Amino acid sequence: MLSRDEILKPIWYAFTALDLDRNGKVSKSQLKVLSHNLCTILRIPHNTSALEEHFKDDDEGPVSTQGYMPYLNMCILNKIQANFDFNELNKMCWTLSAPKHISGKHLLISGVDAFKIWCIFNYLSEDKYPLQIVIEELEYFLRKLFAAMGCSWNEDRFEDYKMQLTNKTKTWKHKVFKHEGLLQIIQPGTKSPTKMTNWGQAAFTETELDELERIWQENKNRSHDAQ
Structure with missing residues (x-):
């Protein structure tokens, strides 16, 4: 079962x-x-x-x-x-x-095939929500599928797609961590502002992260308008 x-x-x-x-x-x-x-x-x-x-x-x-x-x-x-x-x-x-x-107007495959792909995605996805699939597992599956269908694998095209997928699945906290100087956060247990280096789950709730993202975006827009 x-x-x-x-x-x-x-x-x-x-x-x-x-x-x-x-x-x-x-x-x-x-x-x-x-x-x-x-x-x-x-x-x-x-x-x-x-x-x-x-x-x-x-x-x-x-x-x-x-x-x-x-x-x-x-x-x-x-x-x-x-x-x-x-x-x-x-x-x-x-x-x-x-x-x-999905929209049927822009779908390049049949509705039946879209359903099958959705089932495969659910099967391969991690047991956390929203559902996501590990990129390396997706690549392994696609390589096997292409080989079974007798199709050639386009490495460059998949690398471009993987880069787009990686950017979409990265959370805001990872993006901010790489963006130097845009935001300073007070770490738990400290009294002075410092750049956050520990992005563990216990650091902030999702609500707090959403609020920090909003503040960061407002500061970014304000800085852009002042230039």
Whole structure:
């Protein structure tokens, strides 16, 4: 049977597709539909009262008090049957998420092939969110795929693509670290400003990093306008 981590990957896409305002909240009515579809595909009884009980303090507007993940774990994932069709789960989640991420007008491959690539990406991606794939693993997979198809590998073209992908996946903190003098941060346990060299997870929360990024960008724009 598939691990819970593998099952969660497509479900995460389906849930985020329902987050229309991108604020981490989804309406209860949408969660009811998603939960019903998940229960049907995973072949478990659907208990609508359990979701109502879980979100009993969120009677109006998007649910948020307890979050969907505890309910998903307790009432759905813990009761999964071994004989469910994982491909059907992928198809359902893809149907919800695809319109949010791709446009048929600019797609150079068929919708069926796009779905297959999405499944491969989910399979190879790390078990953390948002889902990302290690570039070296992507290169290994593509080399094998090209060889199986009898196609030649264009090293220069992939190096250009890898550079673009690396720049996109690097977080703001890595970019700031390389940009000398733009920002000084007070390290935990010190009283004087100094350039941050320890980017460990315990240093700042995501909210703090977002605020620091905003301040850094404002200072950068202000400096540019003054020139």
